[in-house]
Amino acid sequence: MENLSFLFIEDDEIEVLKFKKSLKKLGFTHKILEAKNGEEALDILKKKQELPNVILLDLNMPKMNGLEFLKELKEDPHLRYIPAIIVTTSNNHQDMLESYNLGIAGYIIKPLRYEDYIKKIQRVVDYWMVNEVIEF
Template sequence: MQNSLTILLIEDDQIELMKFNRVLSKLDLNHNVIEATNGEEALKILSHKDKLPHIILLDLNMPKMNGIEFLDILKKDKDLKYIPTIVLTTSANHKDMLECYKIGIAGYVVKPLKYEDYKEKIKKVLSYWSINELISV
């Protein structure tokens, strides 16, 4: 059985936000999506420790605070460091990927250009996390 997830989506590109929400709608997935447009905004959302998301989907290239800076702060916080964080980015840079895994991410997904490929990747990521035993809803 799949659980309904609360997802913190950290993405500064409005088109990407709309695309993600469109995929959820098309796949008829009833997950609760909380949107943040940068790392600082996400940390404010995460400061409400009684309403933490089940997973975080994180873009790397953002204004104010990039994804790696956000990860550094997140993984040093005793309450937040266990939230599974999946990088969802256009960067296929191997150095970025290694740095993110060293910090402690749960996954790294490169956004494909084609919508159907993107939809399939999002479906797989969310399917996995909605049945994962770590997530207790």
């Protein structure tokens, strides 16, 4: 897929900026939908006007956190097919177990260095670009 659409769920605006800047720096032109937390994300998804190909989400968020969002997502008969990838600073074993149990497409630890971050994002995007994703 040349043009993917990502739903990026993150409460920290710098993180959002980082992601957008990274894609831009990498020359990608994929569409980015933004949500500040799980609730906002669900609102967007439930409208079903514009569904993303891939969801990237943080775990620690105010209101509805990442895991709670995942649960809701996986309970929806349609939305549950959208691949969701965790992007977090925490490598908490329990969180990892639970995430994989609920059904995720990846678990990425945010590295400290910005350049390392860009490298990781590049790989993730590249990967999903060679993947077949479900079109809604």
